[in-house]
Amino acid sequence: xxxxxxxxxxxxxxxxxxxxxxxxxxxxxxxxxxxxxxxxxxxxxxxxxxxxxxxxxxxxxxxxxxxxxxxxxxxxxxxxxxxxxxxxxxxxxxxxxxxxxxxxxxxxxxxxxxxxxxxxxxxxxxxxxxxxxxxxxxxxxxxxxxxxxxxxxxxxxxxxxxxxxxxx
Numbered sequence: 001x002x003x004x005x006x007x008x009x010x011x012x013x014x015x016x017x018x019x020x021x022x023x024x025x026x027x028x029x030x031x032x033x034x035x036x037x038x039x040x041x042x043x044x045x046x047x048x049x050x051x052x053x054x055x056x057x058x059x060x061x062x063x064x065x066x067x068x069x070x071x072x073x074x075x076x077x078x079x080x081x082x083x084x085x086x087x088x089x090x091x092x093x094x095x096x097x098x099x100x101x102x103x104x105x106x107x108x109x110x111x112x113x114x115x116x117x118x119x120x121x122x123x124x125x126x127x128x129x130x131x132x133x134x135x136x137x138x139x140x141x142x143x144x145x146x147x148x149x150x151x152x153x154x155x156x157x158x159x160x161x162x163x164x165x166x167x168x
Contacts, residue, residue, distance in 0.1 A: 030121075035112035037119040042132035045095060045122055055087050059107040060098035060126070065136040067097065067122075067129055073139075076103035079110040090115045097122035097129070 028039045040048070048054060049069050058066045059076040066073070074082050076098065086094065094116060098104045104121045111119055122129065130136055 032109065032112075034109045037108050037112065037121055039123045040095065040120045041123055042129045042134055045097075045129070046132075046134060048095070054093035054095055054120075056095045056097075057086075057107075058098070059096055059103050061103070063139060064099060065126060065138055067126065068135060068137050074107075076107040079107045080114070083111075083114050086111070086114075086116070091117050093118040093120065095120040095122060098125045100125045100127050 030037055030039050045067070049056075049067075052069060055072070056067065056070050057072045057074055058070050059074060059079065061075045061077060063073065072085060074085055094111065096104045096107050096111070096119065098107075101121065101124060104125060108119050108121055124131070126136055
C-alpha cells in the first residue's frame with residue numbers, strides 16, 4: 001500500500017512537469033507552452049464553412065489535396081517566413097490543417113508566437129475530414145479565394161525533410 005500512496009502523491013508533480021499538451025475544461029481548447037488554440041472536428045469545420053468568416057490554411061507538404069474553401073496553401077515549413085500572407089488582424093479566426101495534425105501542430109506554434117489569438121486546428125486533418133465523408137479536391141479543381149503562392153509548388157525533392165533527415 002505504501003508504494004501506491006507515494007505514486008498518487010507524485011501524480012500532481014508529474015502532471016505539472018509535462019507541458020506538452022493539456023486539455024482545458026471546455027473540451028476542445030488545447031494549451032501548449034506557446035498559448036492556446038481550439039481543436040475542431042470535421043463536422044465543426046463543415047458547419048463553419050456554411051457561413052465562412054475565417055481564414056482556412058492548408059499547411060501540408062508535399063501538396064496532396066485540400067478542403068474546398070481553402071484560402072491559402074502555406075507550408076508549415078514557411079509559416080514564420082510567410083507571416084505576412086496571413087491576415088493582418090491577429091484576432092481573426094484562422095483554421096489550420098494538414099494531412100494528420102503533425103504539420104499543423106508546428107504551424108500553430110509559430111502563429112501563436114507571432115501573436116495570433118483565434119487559432120483552430122482540424123483534429124485529424126484531411127485524413128479525418130475524408131473519413132467523416134467530406135470531399136477533398138485537388139488544386140486544379142479547387143477555387144481559392146486568394147491567390148497565395150505555395151511552397152507546394154516546390155518539388156518534394158527540394159523541400160527539407162519534415163523529420164530533419166536528408167536521407168531521400
